[in-house]
Amino acid sequence: MKGTDVMAACLLLRVVVAAVKQAENNQLLSKRDQEEDVHGIQKRLFFSKKKNRKYRKNINRAIIAYRVASLLGR
Structure with a gap:
């Protein structure tokens, strides 16, 4: 692995x-x-539209983080 690959993985x-x-x-x-x-x-x-409107960005981030974390075996 190159140094840039390691840095990208850490980031x-x-x-x-x-x-x-x-x-x-x-x-x-x-x-x-x-x-x-x-x-x-x-x-x-x-x-739940109220929650979806209020936290749409954070919910999407949380779902993406949940997917990535489950892929990494958190």
């Missing part, structure tokens, strides 16, 4: 960790959310 990991921490701090990933699959989270949040 990605830092972004994922920061996004997961932010999501947990905002209580967007409750215990129930972590146990459900991502599609269940999206479906439930789609129908």
